[in-house]
Structure formats: C-alpha cells, structure tokens
Amino acid sequence: MEWLGLSYDEGPFYQSERFELYRAKVQQLLDSGQAYRCYCSQDELNAKREAALQNGQKPKYDGTCRNRTAAPAVDAPYVVRFKSPLTGETTFVDRIKGPITFSNEELDDIIIQRTDGTPTYNFVVVVDDAEMGLTLIVRGDDHVNNTPRQIPIYQALGYPVPEFAHVPMILGADKSRLSKRHGATSVMAYRDMGYLPEAMVNYLVRLGWSFGDQEIFSLDELIEKFSLDNVGKAAGVFNPEKLLWLNAHYIKTGDPERLGNLLKDYLAAIGVDSSQGPALPAVVKTLQERSQTLVEMAQGAAFYYRDEVAYDEEAVAKFLTADKRSILEALIRHLGACKDWSHDGVAAAFGQVMEETGLKLGKIGPSVRVALVGGTTSPSIYDVVQVLGQKTSINRLLMALTIMS
RNA sequence: GCGCUCAUCGUCUAGCCUGGCCUAGGACACCGGCCUUUCACGCCGGCGACAGGGGUUCGAAUCCCCUUGGGCGUACCA
Numbered sequence: 001m002e003w004l005g006l007s008y009d010e011g012p013f014y015q016s017e018r019f020e021l022y023r024a025k026v027q028q029l030l031d032s033g034q035a036y037r038c039y040c041s042q043d044e045l046n047a048k049r050e051a052a053l054q055n056g057q058k059p060k061y062d063g064t065c066r067n068r069t070a071a072p073a074v075d076a077p078y079v080v081r082f083k084s085p086l087t088g089e090t091t092f093v094d095r096i097k098g099p100i101t102f103s104n105e106e107l108d109d110i111i112i113q114r115t116d117g118t119p120t121y122n123f124v125v126v127v128d129d130a131e132m133g134l135t136l137i138v139r140g141d142d143h144v145n146n147t148p149r150q151i152p153i154y155q156a157l158g159y160p161v162p163e164f165a166h167v168p169m170i171l172g173a174d175k176s177r178l179s180k181r182h183g184a185t186s187v188m189a190y191r192d193m194g195y196l197p198e199a200m201v202n203y204l205v206r207l208g209w210s211f212g213d214q215e216i217f218s219l220d221e222l223i224e225k226f227s228l229d230n231v232g233k234a235a236g237v238f239n240p241e242k243l244l245w246l247n248a249h250y251i252k253t254g255d256p257e258r259l260g261n262l263l264k265d266y267l268a269a270i271g272v273d274s275s276q277g278p279a280l281p282a283v284v285k286t287l288q289e290r291s292q293t294l295v296e297m298a299q300g301a302a303f304y305y306r307d308e309v310a311y312d313e314e315a316v317a318k319f320l321t322a323d324k325r326s327i328l329e330a331l332i333r334h335l336g337a338c339k340d341w342s343h344d345g346v347a348a349a350f351g352q353v354m355e356e357t358g359l360k361l362g363k364i365g366p367s368v369r370v371a372l373v374g375g376t377t378s379p380s381i382y383d384v385v386q387v388l389g390q391k392t393s394i395n396r397l398l399m400a401l402t403i404m405s
Numbered sequence: 406g407c408g409c410u411c412a413u414c415g416u417c418u419a420g421c422c423u424g425g426c427c428u429a430g431g432a433c434a435c436c437g438g439c440c441u442u443u444c445a446c447g448c449c450g451g452c453g454a455c456a457g458g459g460g461u462u463c464g465a466a467u468c469c470c471c472u473u474g475g476g477c478g479u480a481c482c483a
Contacts (some may be wrong), residue, residue, distance in 0.1 A: 045480095058479080103408080120480095121483045290444060376444080379444085381443080
C-alpha cells in the first residue's frame with residue numbers, strides 16, 4: 001500500500017494482540033446464551049456433512065450440541081458456536097448490489113472459537129470492525145455470503161450493523177479466479193517488472209469503476225472523483241495489455257528526475273552501474289517515449305553505461321562495412337571540433353558530415369548507431385551522441401573503425 | 406446439489422435507475438495509412454458488442470419473466 005501511495009489513518013493492528021478482547025466477547029455470548037459449546041469431533045462433522053450432501057441435503061451443522069441437555073465430560077475439548085437464527089430472513093442493502101436477502105435457514109451455527117481457544121475469521125472481523133467504529137465495510141464480493149452470518153453476530157453483541165459495499169472481483173483471462181497462472185498476483189511483482197505505482201492504481205481502479213470516458217486519473221483526482229455510485233456489479237477480467245499501456249503513459253509523462261532515481265535499481269538488477277557516465281535524467285529523457293516498463297528502459301539504457309559496446313553481429317556485418325569508414329572518420333572529425341555540445345550543436349556536426357559526403361542522415365545514421373550502441377535500435381541518434389558525451393562518442397566511433405571489415 | 410450474485414465489442418467500460426437523443430459512445434489490443442535517422446511516440450482511419458427466448462409498450466440495450474452461461478459461498482481458511 002505504501003508503494004502504491006495508499007495511506008491509512010491508523011494501524012496496522014494485529015489480531016494476535018487482541019485475543020483477550022475476542023475471548024471476552026465470546027464469553028459474553030456464552031453468558032447470554034447466544035453461543036454454546038460444541039463437543040462434536042471433526043470426524044463426526046465431516047461424516048455428517050458428506051452424508052447430507054449425498055442425500056441432497058444442505059451440509060450444515062445439525063445442532064447436536066445446540067440441543068444437548070446432558071453435561072459433557074469436564075475436560076472434553078470443544079469449540080464455541082454462535083446460535084444463528086433458525087427462521088426468518090436476514091436482509092441488508094448493499095451499497096453496490098442493492099438489497100440482498102438470505103433465508104436464515106441457510107445459516108449455519110458457525111464456529112467462533114476453535115478447540116485451541118483462538119477465534120475464527122467471521123467472528124473476529126465483526127468485533128474488530130465494530131470496536132474500531134467502522135460504519136462502512138468495503139470488501140470483495142466473495143464476502144457477500146459471509147455478510148448474513150456476520151450481521152446476527154453484530155446484533156447479538158449489541159453493535160450497530162454497518163453498511164456494506166461489495167466490490168466485484170478480478171478474474172483471469174479465462175474468467176476463473178485470478179491466480180498465478182494468469183501472471184503475477186502480487187502488486188510487488190509488478191514493481192519488479194518495472195511498473196509504476198500510479199499505473200497500477202489507475203489500472204486497478206478502472207477495473208470495476210468508471211467516470212464517464214476518462215481513462216487517466218491521478219491519485220488526487222481519484223480521491224476527488226471516486227464514488228461507490230460508479231462501481232460496477234460485474235467481475236472484471238485482468239487485462240495486462242491495458243496495464244502496460246497505462247504504464248507506458250506514466251513513463252512517458254513522468255518526471256525524468258524521479259524516473260532516473262527509480263531506473264538506477266533496474267539497471268543495477270541487470271548488472272549495470274550507473275554511478276559513472278551520463279546523468280540518469282538525461283538518459284531517461286531519451287527513452288521515455290519508447291519504454292513501456294522500467295525494465296525495458298533499463299535494457300534500452302544499458303549501452304550508455306557499459307564500457308564495451310555489445311555489438312550485434314548481424315548489425316555489424318550490415319552497417320560497419322569498409323565503405324562506411326570515411327563517413328565515420330568525417331564524423332569523428334566534426335564531432336571532435338564541436339564546441340557546442342548541445343542537441344543542436346551535435347546536429348550541426350552531423351549536418352557538416354552530410355554536406356561533406358553528400359549523404360542523407362538515413363545513409364549514415366545506421367552505421368553510427370551500430371558504432372555507438374552495438375545494435376540497430378536506439379533513441380534518436382543525435383540524442384544518443386549528445387547524452388553519451390563527446391569523449392565517449394568519439395572513442396566508440398574510433399573503436400568501430402578498428403573492427404570494420 | 407443448495408444458496409447468493411452477475412451478464413453491452415476479444416478485454417475494461419459509457420448508456421440502464423428516470424424507456425425514444427443509440428444506425429450503441431470511449432479506451433486497450435488488433436489491422437491499414439500518415440509522420441520518420443532505427444525502434445518507438447504521435448496523428449488519421451478500420452474491425453468489433455446489447456447472451457438466448459418470451460412478454461409489457463406506439464417504441465426496449467434500457468422494465469418484467471424464463472433459459473443459458475460465469476463468479477462466489479457452502480471449513481475448527483481468511
């Protein structure tokens with residue numbers, strides 16, 4: 001959440017540190033007769049559940065201990081079950097899905113405290129949410145079914161029942177629950193893959209929510225514009241391409257200074273030391289428009305920092321042929337004489353080479369590119385030369401002359 | 406099985422509540438063109454959906470019913 005820029009007002013709280021509270025609440029329910037001890041063994045329970053399922057019955061607890069009259073052995077292990085209402089129905093108005101009604105006959109006497117004395121999820125969330133004064137519970141709609149079990153617990157404990165908003169889930173491309181085989185399921189994995197937090201937030205929020213035709217939202221804008229009213233009901237399929245597009249957008253429009261700082265780590269991850277050589281923000285500017293992720297940008301930026309140019313054989317064979325020697329020599333000369341090492345100054349030097357050789361940039365560019373970068377794709381050649389610097393550029397051109405066939 | 410729930414382009418969605426403005430809009434992806442020193446960016450254009458069937462109505466993507474399909478739940482998991 002920190003990485004995503006999502007802050008919180010208090011906490012985190014650890015349930016493991018609140019067991020006393022849960023114990024007291026369980027006791028309260030026991031004392032008031034709204035919960036009871038159940039001595040049924042797990043084996044018994046499983047057998048009953050299976051039998052019920054076989055006979056086409058609901059696999060719910062049969063209430064053996066709820067109706068028990070005889071006292072059990074003093075030290076027999078037990079769980080605590082909540083006495084769910086047997087008849088009638090439980091209704092709540094979901095802020096997203098509207099009214100939802102469950103017949104109480106569907107409800108089970110859920111276990112609220114295990115044999116080892118620890119409380120269970122459905123009980124703990126009720127106590128926590130109520131004790132913390134939550135008035136609106138926003139959660140995934142895989143919890144819709146838990147709601148009618150939790151509401152009676154709120155009531156039994158004398159807590160006000162909060163409002164609920166169940167947001168749709170995110171599905172994989174095959175519409176099944178999102179899992180590892182659909183790609184990364186952890187946001188941190190996306191950071192490692194070179195995604196920006198604002199792209200992640202923007203993508204995720206638009207999955208299940210909309211604001212007219214708008215696609216791009218800053219965090220501030222989201223805070224201002226987000227509303228439960230515009231949350232959709234249907235589950236959304238995670239679409240990596242759109243995430244990638246958003247990421248590319250934020251890279252394109254991002255601050256080079258900040259991106260440079262981030263890029264450092266991605267370069268380090270592929271064994272490139274950026275402490276020496278061109279300034280990172282300048283490097284970033286040459287790659288912003290052509291990188292979809294920071295990983296991609298790091299790969300594209302590596303040539304700026306490596307001492308040795310990693311020549312691509314095919315590219316060398318095609319563009320560093322002997323007949324290009326005079327071009328490179330002319331360029332070395334004009335670049336060496338260049339006094340104004342700006343983009344325009346560099347462009348002027350190229351201009352002189354073009355004039356001298358009578359060739360267009362299209363004829364000399366590829367060879368220069370291979371000489372400086374090693375391959376046939378890179379940022380604009382003027383930018384590369386300018387960012388690489390006078391000394392390095394000329395050195396690389398000289399090196400290229402030595403490997404020419 | 407039972408319960409809950411959802412259903413517009415391949416995907417995210419607008420429109421649905423308050424029927425006619427919808428020959429259904431936008432975005433991603435894809436295809437084509439333009440731009441161009443490579444790769445990209447950008448710009449222009451194209452392809453492409455109201456799940457099916459019944460109603461209600463002068464008129465339905467919009468309201469009702471059924472069917473089908475998907476998701477979730479059905480734990481001493483959370």
